[in-house]
Amino acid sequence: MTAKLIKGKEIAAEIRAEIKQQADVLKSEKSITPGLVTILVGENPASQSYVRAKQKTAHELGFHSIQENQPADTTEPDLLKLVEKYNIDPAIHGILVQLPLPKHINETKILYAIDPDKDVDGFHPVNVGRMVIGAPAYLPCTPYGIQQMLIRSGVQTEGAEVVIVGRSNIVGKPIANILLQKAAGANATVTVCHTRTKNMADHTRRADILIVAAGIPKAVTADMVKPGAVVVDVGVNEVGRTAEGKRILVGDVDFEPVSQIASAITPVPGGVGPMTITMLMLNTLQAAQRSAS
Numbered sequence: 415m416t417a418k419l420i421k422g423k424e425i426a427a428e429i430r431a432e433i434k435q436q437a438d439v440l441k442s443e444k445s446i447t448p449g450l451v452t453i454l455v456g457e458n459p460a461s462q463s464y465v466r467a468k469q470k471t472a473h474e475l476g477f478h479s480i481q482e483n484q485p486a487d488t489t490e491p492d493l494l495k496l497v498e499k500y501n502i503d504p505a506i507h508g509i510l511v512q513l514p515l516p517k518h519i520n521e522t523k524i525l526y527a528i529d530p531d532k533d534v535d536g537f538h539p540v541n542v543g544r545m546v547i548g549a550p551a552y553l554p555c556t557p558y559g560i561q562q563m564l565i566r567s568g569v570q571t572e573g574a575e576v577v578i579v580g581r582s583n584i585v586g587k588p589i590a591n592i593l594l595q596k597a598a599g600a601n602a603t604v605t606v607c608h609t610r611t612k613n614m615a616d617h618t619r620r621a622d623i624l625i626v627a628a629g630i631p632k633a634v635t636a637d638m639v640k641p642g643a644v645v646v647d648v649g650v651n652e653v654g655r656t657a658e659g660k661r662i663l664v665g666d667v668d669f670e671p672v673s674q675i676a677s678a679i680t681p682v683p684g685g686v687g688p689m690t691i692t693m694l695m696l697n698t699l700q701a702a703q704r705s706a707s
């Protein structure tokens with residue numbers, strides 16, 4: 415079997431067209447332009463590249479977007495002041511503080527300082543709590559994007575055995591909660607594997623839908639996958655540079671052999687990645703829409 419490619423890039427483009435249309439309506443009917451601020455502290459090259467991509471997409475959608483680049487030695491009180499400035503700025507509907515932050519800054523403290531109504535990353539405990547109980551919430555962008563990708567590719571989650579590899583707060587835990595909900599596009603039976611899981615392959619081989627967010631290249635090999643499974647690879651691992659200095663990225667799944675067994679698989683790049691940024695824009699649009707009512 416050769417797996418169908420789930421092209422996140424194309425699905426993301428489709429969603430972005432919908433966002434653009436709704437943003438135009440919001441502008442013409444309510445004179446509101448969705449506003450997003452991205453805050454970057456320090457010079458981590460991967461973070462710089464993610465933030466650039468977020469800003470570029472915001473511009474393309476006609477959003478009001480601000481980029482705050484702060485030096486690596488920014489103090490925690492100064493960063494808290496910056497967050498507060500945008501908490502009370504009516505032109506800003508979404509605030510994103512790019513992680514990781516430098517070690518001298520308490521990440522939790524900063525994330526808790528963001529107004530939950532502007533927390534378009536969905537990392538504030540108020541939004542995490544709402545997500546877990548199935549109340550309206552900003553969902554974290556990568557898991558939200560994975561769910562949308564499954565829905566829009568016609569993958570049935572209802573009653574499916576979903577196995578997740580990785581228990582991070584950004585991907586593993588939230589996607590488990592999202593797919594567990596009693597709701598359309600969810601209703602799955604969910605297992606979460608992690609570094610202390612015994613006999614990992616016994617779990618992964620049961621999966622109808624296998625979601626891998628381990629942060630390790632080739633963490634999932636072909637012998638760990640059930641024939642016909644849908645495989646979602648969330649990994650972004652830099653394994654080198656091209657002669658031009660561009661980053662060479664691979665996922666967490668041993669792509670070639672696994673794609674001979676799976677029924678569908680997301681590529682890296684061009685799979686989950688473009689969905690993440692798109693869902694950030696969708697959350698920002700929704701924050702702007704809510705500000706109107």
Ligand code: GUN
Nearest residue numbers: 510511512513514535555
């Ligand atoms: N760093 C890696 N992923 C993310 C994300 O989704 N949001 C933020 N703010 N930082 C990140």
